[in-house]
Amino acid sequence: MLKQNETKTSMILNYRWLYDTVRKRFESDEAMEAFLPKALTPATLKQKGDDRYLSAMSQRVFQAGMQHSVVNAKWPAFEEAFWGFVPETMVMLSPEQIEGYMKNSSIIRHYTKLQTIPRNAQFILDIRQEQGCSFGEFIADWPSADIIGLWRLLAKRGARLGGRSSAGFLRLAGKDTFLLTSDVTARLIAAGIIDHEPTGQRDRQIIQDAFNELQQDSGRPLCQLSAMLSLSINPRF
Known part of the structure; x- marks a missing residue:
């Protein structure tokens, strides 16, 4: 207690x-x-493209339970394999395409984590539609005095962003937490x-x-x- x-x-x-x-x-x-x-300053967070937030989300998902240095070393290959993590493109990934990534030895082949990429792309697009702003603007404007509220939203609506991953993603993205x-x-x-x-x-x-x-x-x-x-x-x- x-x-x-x-x-x-x-x-x-x-x-x-x-x-x-x-x-x-x-x-x-x-x-x-x-x-x-x-x-990062709120202004800088707002200037970042939403592809950078999806990349950071995905990187944090893959870091969970693994040595971060291993994931970080592989991340340039992820950026290339997933065409820069543009949400509008990633949301269209089919199960067959994700299955195909399991043959790509340049990335970490974890099927369940790979499945989070289109799901988190949809999450970002949903926030954009609901809020009428970019995901970066949404993140930047969230008050630090209630950062745990942002953790809670990420855990509830994002894929595999619960536990320490919500704060880990924000740290990767540059949001104060x-x-x-x-x-x-x-x-x-x-x-x-x-x-x-x-x-x-x-x-x-x-x-x-x-x-x-x-x-x-x-x-x-x-x-x-x-x-x-x-x-x-x-x-x-």
Whole structure:
């Protein structure tokens, strides 16, 4: 059961403590800032074509349960095999075409994951029709103060974008988000924000509230706060 204390009563998770703890891992302020991840600006997210979002979705789907470096090394071959992941083209992939990709040794031949490409293409096209804007604009305008709401939508309507994959996709796409890695979770537990691995929406909302307070105190994006929480547990991150 989660503790009901306010996040600010947890002295170990105030931003000053977090900054001082992480800063000790680096030789200089410049080294720390260079190490921390950077999110894309809303304007840049809006400029990206929706093919880049489908590519990032697909890449994250294939990363799940595999070494990311293996998937990343294969991704140029995926880009070529799937003609740049244009949603209007990918939504037309037939079962027979997907079956044909199982003979392509240049990509990772995982039939169930390959099936998500046309499904997620349809998801992107549906959002575009419903919202009257590009998928990039939709992602860019989603408030970081409710990033877990975007996770929830991706998990519900996307294919194989549940669990950590929703946040993983957003990180690949450049949208500001925190990640619930084992180190981040360990710090949240040590700080008394939660007392077990987060398993549901109530858990995630409490964590979102804690991140929102850290963001208000620091002015930093969620991705950097997430990295700092991880570094406070694991110096090698």
